Amino acid sequence: MxxxxxxxxxxxxxxxxxxxxxxxxxxxxxxxxxxxxxxxxxxxxxxxxxxxxxxxxxxxxxxxxxxxxxxxxxxxxxxxxxxxxxxxxxxxxxxxxxxxxxxxxxxxxxxxxxxxxxxxxxxxxxxxxxxxxxxxxxxxxxxxxxxxxxxxxxxxxxxxxxxxxxxxxxxxxxxxxxxxxADLPGPAAASEAADAAEARAGARSIMYMGSFMPYKNVETLVRAVAELPGYTLHLLSRAGDDVEQRLRAIDPDARLEFHDGVSDNDYHALLQRATALVSASLDEGFGIPLVEAMGFGTPVVVSDIPVFREIGGEAALYAPARDAAAFAHTIRGLEDAGEWRRRSIASRAQAETFxxxxxxxxxxxxxxxxxxxxxxx
Structure with missing residues (x-):
């Protein structure tokens, strides 16, 4: 001893x-x-x-x-x-x-x-x-x-x-x-999100926070947003010119906004205006952005892999990792303000388990x- x-x-x-x-x-x-x-x-x-x-x-x-x-x-x-x-x-x-x-x-x-x-x-x-x-x-x-x-x-x-x-x-x-x-905001932020369900469901703004490594499968997200007229996919992490050119070449109809890195304050502000945070990753050890988004009451639409099931529980929405059409369909379901609000409230409760x-x-x-x-x- x-x-x-x-x-x-x-x-x-x-x-x-x-x-x-x-x-x-x-x-x-x-x-x-x-x-x-x-x-x-x-x-x-x-x-x-x-x-x-x-x-x-x-x-x-x-x-x-x-x-x-x-x-x-x-x-x-x-x-x-x-x-x-x-x-x-x-x-x-x-x-x-x-x-x-x-x-x-x-x-x-x-x-x-x-x-x-x-x-x-x-x-x-x-x-x-x-x-x-x-x-x-x-x-x-x-x-x-x-x-x-x-x-x-x-x-x-x-x-x-x-x-x-x-x-x-x-x-x-x-x-x-x-x-x-994740360092969660106070409960007021999540309450405000639920109260703004009509605006958030109609925002048609989806966020991706993560690298552009091949296993992150960002290409599926680009193809999905191309099937969602009026939607913008915000890519928040730093991306070189080669990455941006490659992703833009996938589909000219996809509305992409490259932020090339954001501060924590800007990240949180974007989350509080978004319809959803998305990830089509093929594999992860965890997924801190999911917890961060859910903490703000922002729903998440993610690939159906075991670790995301562990993190998102019943609050998250899932789609097959390489199925862009399924991602688009699932995201579109959040246009219903009542569904968005239910997912928002469930998301905050799930985030609080971490x-x-x-x-x-x-x-x-x-x-x-x-x-x-x-x-x-």
């Missing part, structure tokens, strides 16, 4: 915050900030953030921090030797690739999704040598098993991914679900359990 567990003192937890983005969150960055912020409010853990760039602190809570080498550094296999100086009881990383050689603490690694086994193209913003390693890594399951079995436990963000981990026998370690969430506090609680319970075991040799 660790000293912390024996004394009843808070568990010394080091949280790997090195995946926090500079300037603006992505999914893993937002997950890190959301969970760490809530862990800091708890009495059973004493949190220190592990960062690799002091600029990351702008998007993180005001907590003790320690700087080490970056996660894509050649020093990563030995990063545990740097983290050991903090003398943590447990370290939690929001990724599964954290180096473990020489560690003197319990470790929980995180799997957000298994998307890239079926969709092997790596994110374009990674360094070239990392992209090569990425492709090699996802050609077989054994590297994932090797990484995960180095840890004492595994965290994942959805029950869907937990089931996939079990199906592919990726680890013998316990797997805990600590779900993604919270960073609940995710932090699941991680704190895991960390407390790990700290009560003997330290790794």
């Amino acid at each position: 660790s000293a912390a567990a024996a004394s009843g003192a808070p568990v010394r937890l080091a949280f790997d915050c090195r995946y926090t983005r500079i300037g603006r969150h992505d999914g893993i960055s937002r997950y890190t900030a959301g969970v760490v912020t809530e862990l800091a409010k708890r009495d059973d853990v004493d949190v220190t953030m592990v960062i690799s760039d002091e600029r990351q602190l702008a998007l993180l809570p005001d907590l003790p921090w320690h700087k080490v080498s970056g996660p894509t550094s050649v020093r990563e296999p030995l990063v545990a030797l740097q983290v050991n100086r903090l003398k943590p009881d447990v370290v939690v990383s929001p990724m599964q690739t954290m180096g473990t050689t020489g560690r003197r603490y319990r470790l929980a690694l995180t799997v957000h999704d298994l998307i890239y086994y079926a969709n092997p193209e790596p994110p374009h913003d990674l360094p070239g040598f990392v992209r090569v390693l990425w492709r090699l890594y996802h050609k077989a399951w054994w590297p994932q098993r090797m990484l995960l079995n180095r840890a004492d436990a595994v965290v994942t963000v959805s029950q869907t991914t937990r089931e996939l981990i079990a199906r592919h026998d990726l680890t013998k370690r316990p797997v805990v679900v600590a779900r993604n969430a 919270s960073w506090a609940a995710s932090a609680r699941a991680i704190a319970e895991l960390v407390t359990g790990l700290s009560g075991r003997s330290a790794p040799r």
Whole structure:
């Protein structure tokens, strides 16, 4: 038993915050900030953030921090030797690739999704040598098993991914679900949305928030909006000229508006005027934009994949991922103000089932359990 567990003192937890983005969150960055912020409010853990760039602190809570080498550094296999100086009881990383050689603490690694086994193209913003390693890594399951079995436990963000981990026998370690969430607006925003059902149902404005990677299947959304006269598809994330030209070439009748990135305030303002948020993704580990939209009382129309069923529940509307006509038909159903209002109210209720506090609680319970075991040799 660790000293912390024996004394009843808070568990010394080091949280790997090195995946926090500079300037603006992505999914893993937002997950890190959301969970760490809530862990800091708890009495059973004493949190220190592990960062690799002091600029990351702008998007993180005001907590003790320690700087080490970056996660894509050649020093990563030995990063545990740097983290050991903090003398943590447990370290939690929001990724599964954290180096473990020489560690003197319990470790929980995180799997957000298994998307890239079926969709092997790596994110374009990674360094070239990392992209090569990425492709090699996802050609077989054994590297994932090797990484995960180095840890004492595994965290994942959805029950869907937990089931996939079990199906592919990726680890013998316990797997805990600590779900993604979103910072929801107050209930007044959702109430105002429901009251504006007539205007919102007639807005004929649909939003897409996400990347343009092939598995995101944005092409289906473009074809769907081409079948919806008077509708505009707002593409909110940054898209290069090549992406814009490719999507516009799909159908000249599709009304597309490329925003090339939006601030959180602009994003929320657009959601509050939209008929729906849409996604035709073929695969996901979660889907934070769904929770964000539902939190504002904005209905979501999404591909019928297991993780979206888990997130959207009975509130969301579903269509086959590659069926543009089915997407168009489903979106058109929201033109009925009564149906729009029912979906809006159900969406807010569904969004409230996700919270960073609940995710932090699941991680704190895991960390407390790990700290009560003997330290790794």
